[in-house]
Amino acid sequence: MIRIFGILTGLLFTVAVLWSFIVDTGAAISEPAPETAEEKYHLYPKGPEGGFAHEGLFAKWDTAQLQRGYQVYKEVCSACHSLRLVAFRNLGEIGYDEGQVKAEAASWQVPGVDPNTGEATMVEGSPTDYFPKPYANDIAARAANNNAIPPDLSLITKARHDGTNYVYDLLTGYREQPAELVEEFPEAKTAEGQYYNPFFHSLNISMAPPLTGTGQVTYGEGNPEPTIEQMAEDVTAFLAWTAEPTLVKRRQTGWAFLLFLVFATVLAYFSKKQVWARAKGGDVGEASVKED
Structure with a gap:
């Protein structure tokens, strides 16, 4: 008797699941969900024309590009984004010699201790130090970024789908919001303090355009012109290296x-x-x- 009751219960449960599946599937086919602004206007990243040197069958690191990318990170991105999993000594892997690594580390201020008073203070970095955080805590980060916490960039190209292309297109994708988008989806209008970027998942992003014009960063002699596209490609390659330095x-x-x-x-x-x-x-x- 108990066995028959168990079989009947299982059959009833199976029938209920099948019925729910059939009803929900039929409703989805007959009455599809309305298209959203994200579905219609979101763009999928393609990356720079020609791709990156570290991609493809014969991948290699372009050390000159990685050094330019580090310069862009240092002069632009580090104001908001941390690189907490990378130490200054790691810069030796992208073509800097020992003296240059020490000089670069010393150009940064990192948390330390005053040897005279024992109090916490900021000191010159050394090769064994890691890149410092730009904000003391999350509250300070939110206050400075329209209530959004800038993500750490150490693994950003691994943490996003099609990471390198995504980062490049996000940096170069800021534009005016289309008028037809606002007419069709008024709720998707870019709010004050946000910026329209079709490569961002919600179309509106709190991060202001970090790369604003040609010459924002001055490259050394023999390097390409620092256009927005070139700077975006360089810093993206650098972040691909920080995420996976053993890739090549x-x-x-x-x-x-x-x-x-x-x-x-x-x-x-x-x-x-x-x-x-x-x-x-x-x-x-x-x-x-x-x-x-």
């Missing part, structure tokens, strides 16, 4: 491993032909008959 090495190791597998496969094939050649041709059987 890992891909190069992968190529070496694939070549080894090809070589091992060819070697195994010829070894198999050599070992089994006599048995396959019947030579082994003929030899045994002669011995008898």
